[in-house]
Amino acid sequence: MSAPVDEPQPRTIVAGFDGSDHAADALALARLLAGLEDAKLVVACAYPEDPLGESAAALEVARAVRGEAEETLAKARAQLGDDVETTDLRAVAGATPARVLHDLAETLAADLIVVGATHHGWAGRLLAGSTPERVLDESPCAVAVAPNGFAGRAAGAPERIAIAYDGSAEALHALDHAAALARASGARLRIVTVVNEAIGVYPPLDPGGAEEIAGAVRDDAGERLALIRGHFPDLAIETAVLEGEAAPELALESTREDVLFVGSRASGPFRRVLLGSVASKLLHDAQCPLVVVPRGNGERTSPR
Numbered sequence: 001m002s003a004p005v006d007e008p009q010p011r012t013i014v015a016g017f018d019g020s021d022h023a024a025d026a027l028a029l030a031r032l033l034a035g036l037e038d039a040k041l042v043v044a045c046a047y048p049e050d051p052l053g054e055s056a057a058a059l060e061v062a063r064a065v066r067g068e069a070e071e072t073l074a075k076a077r078a079q080l081g082d083d084v085e086t087t088d089l090r091a092v093a094g095a096t097p098a099r100v101l102h103d104l105a106e107t108l109a110a111d112l113i114v115v116g117a118t119h120h121g122w123a124g125r126l127l128a129g130s131t132p133e134r135v136l137d138e139s140p141c142a143v144a145v146a147p148n149g150f151a152g153r154a155a156g157a158p159e160r161i162a163i164a165y166d167g168s169a170e171a172l173h174a175l176d177h178a179a180a181l182a183r184a185s186g187a188r189l190r191i192v193t194v195v196n197e198a199i200g201v202y203p204p205l206d207p208g209g210a211e212e213i214a215g216a217v218r219d220d221a222g223e224r225l226a227l228i229r230g231h232f233p234d235l236a237i238e239t240a241v242l243e244g245e246a247a248p249e250l251a252l253e254s255t256r257e258d259v260l261f262v263g264s265r266a267s268g269p270f271r272r273v274l275l276g277s278v279a280s281k282l283l284h285d286a287q288c289p290l291v292v293v294p295r296g297n298g299e300r301t302s303p304r
Contacts, residue, residue, distance in 0.1 A: 011039035012110040016101050016135070018045060019072040022116025025146035027079055029289050030114035032155055033144065035083075036184045042088040042108060043076050045069045046100035049093035066091055079151075098134040106140045112291075114144045117283070132283050142177060142293045145283055157185040158258035164250055164278075165191045167224055170263030174293035175228070178261040181291075182235050190238040191228055192253055193221045194246040218243070247278045251285035260286055264294040 015030035017023045027043065034041040047069040069091035077084050094100035101113050115135050132145050163178040165171045175191070182189040195218060218241050225239035242249045254260045262279045279292050 011037050011112075012042060012108050013037075013039045013112045013114060014042045014044060014101060014105050014108065014110045015114040016046070016097060016116075017043050017072065017076045018097070019075050020116070021151070022118045022146075022148070024075075024079060024116075025148065025150040026114045026116040027076055028151040028153075028155065029144060029146040030112075031080065031083055032157075033112065033114070033181075036157060036181065039111070040088065041083070041086070042090065042104065042110070043073070043080075044100060044104055045072045045076070045089075045091050046094055046097040047091060049095065066093070096134070098131075098137070101135055102138060102140060110141050112142045112144055113139060114146065116146050117148050133280060136280075136283075136292055139294060142291055144289055144291045145286070146289055147287055150289065155258075158187045159185075160190065160257045161185070161187045161259045161261070162190040162192055162253055162257040163261040164246070164253075164263070165193050165225070165228065167193075168263065170293070172263075174261045174263035174291075177291065177293050178259075179232055179235060181259065181261075187258065188236045188238060189232070190240060190257070191225055192240045192242060192250070193225055194242045194244065194249045195221050196244060196246070247281040247285070250278065250282055251287070254282070254286040254288045254290070257288050259289050259291060261291045261293060264292060 011034075013030050013034050015026050017027055030041055030043070033039065047065045073089045073091060076087075076089055080087055090104075092100045092104060094103065101115070104110070105113050113135060115132050117132065132143070136143050158181070161178055161182050163171075163175050165175060178189060181187070221241045222239070225241065229237045229239055242253070250260065250262070260282070262282065264279065279290075282290055
């Protein structure tokens with residue numbers, strides 16, 4: 001008798017929701033991704049834990065704060081429509097909204113956290129730890145950021161997905177995630193490398209020498225992309241070598257894409273994943289949903 005084959009575990013997506021327009025953007029993106037990848041969707045509204053202590057007055061305030069969180073979730077229920085029956089909505093107490101999302105993602109072994117481009121948390125009363133940067137910082141899984149106004153778009157399955165690729169282990173890990181979404185949605189996958197030939201060239205060379213170096217850099221990048229492309233024969237793939245500064249070029253790329261993936265550049269495990277990197281700039285400039293994939297334990301170091 002052959003050994004039983006383990007069934008793939010269903011994916012879990014956690015969305016942060018505080019009732020704002022940005023939260024509606026996050027919920028719209030989370031709902032779309034959950035539908036495409038047949039994932040369980042968990043919507044969390046964070047509220048402060050034990051704000052004033054354990055006196056009778058404090059407990060009354062705590063009940064009122066939780067009640068506000070439950071009322072906020074009513075907005076999520078209305079936005080979800082028919083999907084509300086399959087969505088897990090939770091009011092969760094915690095130190096900060098970011099901590100709530102991290103803890104929930106770890107408890108549920110979630111694959112993705114989704115937030116809006118500006119996440120104000122707790123009706124604007126407690127802002128610390130509520131921004132996308134804070135959610136990314138120490139996130140235990142990938143984080144998707146919905147751009148402003150996403151909920152108002154007639155968004156169907158993405159048709160154009162891009163991945164910023166530089167040959168690093170982090171980029172390879174992000175490429176796996178991008179390829180999975182491309183398969184689920186039937187989208188074209190565009191693998192993009194950004195090169196800046198001027199960096200590291202000192203002393204200044206004559207124009208002929210500089211162009212020779214620039215050509216070599218472009219050729220090397222193109223060869224790496226061609227190698228990667230051959231490992232995904234089941235996908236419609238484009239490759240592109242862009243020239244310039246990475247953040248502005250990728251921000252421009254985001255205007256032509258439905259989703260943009262980037263990998264974290266943190267050293268070591270995936271804690272403190274991206275603050276200060278190119279991706280942190282894209283949080284503010286990307287025009288399409290941005291998915292930031294943290295470096296995982298045991299990630300690949302070469303393409304399949």
